[in-house]
Amino acid sequence: xxxxxxxxxxxxxxxxxxxxxxxxxxxxxxxxxxxxxxxxxxxxxxxxxxxxxxxxxxxxxxxxxxxxxxxxxxxxxxxxxxxxxxxxxxxxxxxxxxxxxxxxxxxxxxxxxxxxxxxxxxxxxxxxxxxxxxxxxxxxxxxxxxxxxxxxxxxxxxxxxxxxxxxxxxxxxxxxxxxxxxxxxxxxxxxxxxxxxxxxxxxxxxxxxxxxxxxxxxxxxxxxxxxxxxxxxxxxxxxxxxxxxxxxxxxxxxxxxxxxxxxxxxxxxxxxxxxxxxxxxxxxxxxxxxxxxxxxxxxxxxxxxxxxxxxxxxxxxxxxxxxxxxxxxxxxxxxxxxxxxxxxxxxxxxxxxxxxxxxxxxxxxxxxxxxxxxxxxxxxxxxxxxxxxxxxxxxxxxxxxxxxx
Numbered sequence: 001x002x003x004x005x006x007x008x009x010x011x012x013x014x015x016x017x018x019x020x021x022x023x024x025x026x027x028x029x030x031x032x033x034x035x036x037x038x039x040x041x042x043x044x045x046x047x048x049x050x051x052x053x054x055x056x057x058x059x060x061x062x063x064x065x066x067x068x069x070x071x072x073x074x075x076x077x078x079x080x081x082x083x084x085x086x087x088x089x090x091x092x093x094x095x096x097x098x099x100x101x102x103x104x105x106x107x108x109x110x111x112x113x114x115x116x117x118x119x120x121x122x123x124x125x126x127x128x129x130x131x132x133x134x135x136x137x138x139x140x141x142x143x144x145x146x147x148x149x150x151x152x153x154x155x156x157x158x159x160x161x162x163x164x165x166x167x168x169x170x171x172x173x174x175x176x177x178x179x180x181x182x183x184x185x186x187x188x189x190x191x192x193x194x195x196x197x198x199x200x201x202x203x204x205x206x207x208x209x210x211x212x213x214x215x216x217x218x219x220x221x222x223x224x225x226x227x228x229x230x231x232x233x234x235x236x237x238x239x240x241x242x243x244x245x246x247x248x249x250x251x252x253x254x255x256x257x258x259x260x261x262x263x264x265x266x267x268x269x270x271x272x273x274x275x276x277x278x279x280x281x282x283x284x285x286x287x288x289x290x291x292x293x294x295x296x297x298x299x300x301x302x303x304x305x306x307x308x309x310x311x312x313x314x315x316x317x318x319x320x321x322x323x324x325x326x327x328x329x330x331x332x333x334x335x336x337x338x339x340x341x342x343x344x345x346x347x348x349x350x351x352x353x354x355x356x357x358x359x360x361x362x363x364x365x366x367x368x369x370x371x372x373x374x375x376x377x378x379x380x381x382x383x384x385x386x387x388x389x390x391x392x393x394x395x396x397x398x399x400x401x402x403x404x405x
Contacts, residue, residue, distance in 0.1 A: 037289045038389065041104075041112045042119070046388035047285035048100040049077040049116070052322075053391045054283040055100075059321040060313070061396060066224060066274040068402055070311040070395035072129065072202030072350045078117055079131035079198040081110070082149050082157070083343075086196075086336035094327040098319070110152050117153075120385045120392060124260030126206035127392055130177035133157040134170065134190070134197045139337035148335075160197075163189050170199055174349070178203040182351050185312070194344040196333065204352045204383060204393050206258040211358030212236040215306055221400055222377040224274045229401040232306040233376075234354070238362040239302035242295035243373060249279050254373050255295050256302075259359065261387050265291065266304065267380040274378050274398045288382070289389055299363070301372040306356075309403035311395075312349035319346065351405065352393060 038047045053073020060069050077099060084095040096102050106112055121127055133149070135141055137159045150156040158173075160166050167186045174185040181203035190197055212234040220228040242255040250270045257263050265288065267279055320328060333341040383393035397403070 037286055041106055041108070042116055042388050044104050044106065045109075045112045045116050046385065046390035047289075048104055049074050049113075050285040050288070050384075050389060050391035051100045052077055052098065053394060054285075055098075055322055056315070056318060057283070057394050058280050059318045060315075061276070061280050063318070066398055068309070068311070068396065068398050068400075070309065070350050070352065070393065071348065072200070072204070072393050073391050074117070074120060075129040075131050075200040075202045076315065076346075076348055078113070078129065078153070079133065079200040080346075081113055082131065082133055082153055082155075083196070083198060083333075085110075085149055085152070086145050086333045086341075088332040088334050091327060091332040091334075094324065098322045098324050098327075114153060116388055116390060119388065120390055122260065125262050125385065125392075126204055126258075126260075128178045128181065128203045130174045130182070130199065130201040131155065132173065132199050134160050134166065134199060135336065135341075136160050136193075136195050139195065139339050139341050141337055142335060145335050160190070160194060166190055174199065174201045177201070178351075181205075182310075182349055185349050186347065191344045195342045196331075196336065197345045197347065198343075199347055201349045202393070203350070205355065206260075206262050206264075206383065207355070208358035209257040209259055210236070210240055210360050210362055212239075212302075212356035213362075215356035219303070220376060221305065222272045223399045223401075224272060224378060226272075229399060231400040233303050234306050234356050235301075235303045236362055237301045238299045238364070240297065240299055240362070241302065241373065242292075242297050243300070244291075244295045249282055251279060252373065253291060253295060254302075255292065256304075258383075261385065262392070263292075263384055263386055265382050265384065266375055268373070268375055269378065272377045274396075276378070276380055276396065279380060280396075283382075285389060285391075288384065288391075292384075292386065298371060301374075303372070304354075304375045305397065305400050307352060307354045307397070307400075307403070308405055310349070310351045310405045312347070315346040315348050316343065319343075350393065352395075 038044045057071055084092050132155050146157050167189055171185050174182050182201045213236050215234045216232045218230045219233040221231040222228050245252050252268045254266045255263050378398045380396050
């Protein structure tokens with residue numbers, strides 16, 4: 001495995017960090033051997049759902065250039081995996097390849113995913129998700145499929161009623177599953193002559209391990225084009241993070257610890273730009289796992305935007321770019337209905353908030369610390385479950401002024 005080389009911003013900080021991570025520093029020296037990073041069914045599943053998420057994010061990012069975009073890949077994986085249970089063997093193989101499951105060789109794949117979903121939705125992690133299929137009654141649906149999905153994932157697919165009734169049903173169910181945090185999932189009825197529709201939603205509000213002393217103070221955020229916008233920021237001196245500089249990707253990377261074994265990675269380009277294609281193309285489960293082992297600890301003056309946003313989209317147009325063009329033409333959902341059943345929508349919505357709260361105060365030091373990490377220009381971030389490596393959230397913030405809830 002080729003490790004990314006990181007250079008810290010100041011020499012004295014590098015010495016400080018190396019003194020605190022002597023054992024980790026020695027491992028990166030000299031010729032390196034390939035190390036298998038994912039060795040358990042849970043971590044292998046976490047890597048697969050993450051790589052699917054990175055692929056999906058890249059497609060969305062290329063279509064929505066210079067825009068704020070956000071996804072919760074694990075909730076999309078959950079609902080598309082439910083859908084795969086309704087296909088023929090060939091259709092299942094096609095979906096599994098897009099979902100990156102073909103690399104797993106896991107005979108208990110559905111059990112592994114179910115257990116992973118349960119573990120990342122424990123209350124302390126701050127994540128709640130909803131994933132369900134809604135199917136047209138005209139398809140003469142097979143009830144055995146409904147029962148199979150319910151037994152495996154604890155949620156029963158639902159037959160559509162039509163029009164405004166479906167909007168209310170879906171919106172009420174998503175709100176219930178997310179503790180009332182994801183509202184108005186659908187703003188308009190599903191497509192006319194709808195067939196198979198997937199619904200996936202997620203809400204995240206994790207808490208930091210180390211709290212911030214200031215939150216909500218307005219500060220300048222530089223946007224592409226040379227202008228600035230005022231946005232609420234969180235700030236704290238002597239904040240413990242892990243960080244490094246990737247000269248190949250022209251960005252500084254920080255890992256900020258959250259409670260219950262969750263962390264946020266922030267990728268901050270050196271220049272003010274929304275063109276993050278090179279960075280986006282580099283993302284993979286292996287790359288981010290490698291980051292978690294090679295970034296070095298430091299105490300910094302940390303300033304980050306106080307994020308609060310809602311984002312929704314129909315992911316159906318993106319699936320063809322994930323190798324599913326042929327499958328979309330003939331999904332062969334024979335276990336759902338004997339009639340031809342086509343995928344009509346893949347609606348997805350996420351809501352996320354950050355707050356200054358944490359269960360620890362930063363350390364008090366008499367030594368002046370001149371290292372700062374100031375996120376005041378377009379950046380990319382991800383939220384990751386450290387135990388499994390699963391990607392919970394990923395987003396690109398181009399202009400925080402455009403974030404809405």
